[in-house]
Amino acid sequence: MTMQNLIDEAERDLLHTYNRYPVVLDRGEGVYLYDTDGKKYLDFMAGIAVFALGYGNERYNGALKAQIDKLLHTSNYFYNEPAIHAAAKLKEASGMDRVFFTNSGAEAVEGAVKAAMKYAYTVTGSADHEIIAFNHSFHGRTYGALAVTGNAHYREPFGAMPLNAKFADINDIESVKSCVTEKTCAVILEVVQGEGGLIPATEEFLRELRALCDEKGILLIFDEVQCGMGRTGFMFAWQRFGIKPDIMASAKALGCGVPVGAFLMTEKVAESSLKPGDHGTTYGGNPFATAAVNAVLDIYKDEDIPGHVREITPYFEETLNSLAADFDCIKGVRGCGLMQGLIFDRPVAPVISEAMKRGLIMINAGAEILRFVPPLVIEKEHIDEMAAILREAIAAAF
């Protein structure tokens, strides 16, 4: 079938919830992808910050193949070895105490929020609580995650939200303070906002937030689904400043392509939070998904993936700054590590489509920001290749 035939069939059968690029991807190799017509693309999107290790990593693929032949699924009525090892490694990487594996980022956020609500219920005896979230945040599409997502457009058509959320402004501690009431049980934020426009929380703001939460007995939840797993040069973005949450959510690069997420908490929270019967999942933490987590965490450790990100970031930032300097339509550069945005003065869709024609895959974050979330294993030559294509694409687009 030709690529166009495949696309026509997809548009007939799949629910139309995405405006997809007119490309059917077929296979990947390192930091390159190929479509079903054999065209090659440099990938600066990584399946939305997922494929941190690139495509075809032998150690990762080998671990998954071995697990397929052994055991794929057990249910959570039983223990399984990959989940046990993955939990221990994730604890070590995060410094958190308890792990619950989920199937996605939204589910990790759901679990994190439920854990905070249950903690507050145990402590106060009341289920009437509020959560503070942030404008422009993104936490996922399920109801609980949607309820704390700071984009009214995503929430509006879907009726009453299952929990009471108030929205503050990132990096504005006064706006958070003005949302606090005696019912506030948690604050949830992305340490670097992803979908909302690559906005890093400042160290000062995170310190003030941690202090505010400690003073008021409010739990601090970090959504590390996009900014975690080495993307900012630290295993988790909060580790850059050492400001630790009470609960955190992870996913995306956690499985590097296998759908898996996790929420983690401190022992203090765990003691008064979710108990048998409060939360569960059929697939979550199954041996296949957690074999992926084990492989990912082993490779991150042995190859010091966060270290590579710290090493390559200055060159990446230099390259983006020089692009910004050379094009009047680019207003600035924003982000952290290998999670960056070029801020344009107009919609970036034409740039993305011109880049695609020239063999570079990019995404946006909002209409006017070009987002860079490449595989974490990129080298300088890939950054140069990206910049060369992007220069042509911007010139062609505008």
Ligand SMILES: *Cc1c(COP(=O)(O)O)cnc(C)c1O
């Ligand atoms: C992608 C994302 C989610 C949702 O993850 P899914 O796996 O798509 O459900 C949640 N939070 C953040 C910060 C994300 O970037």
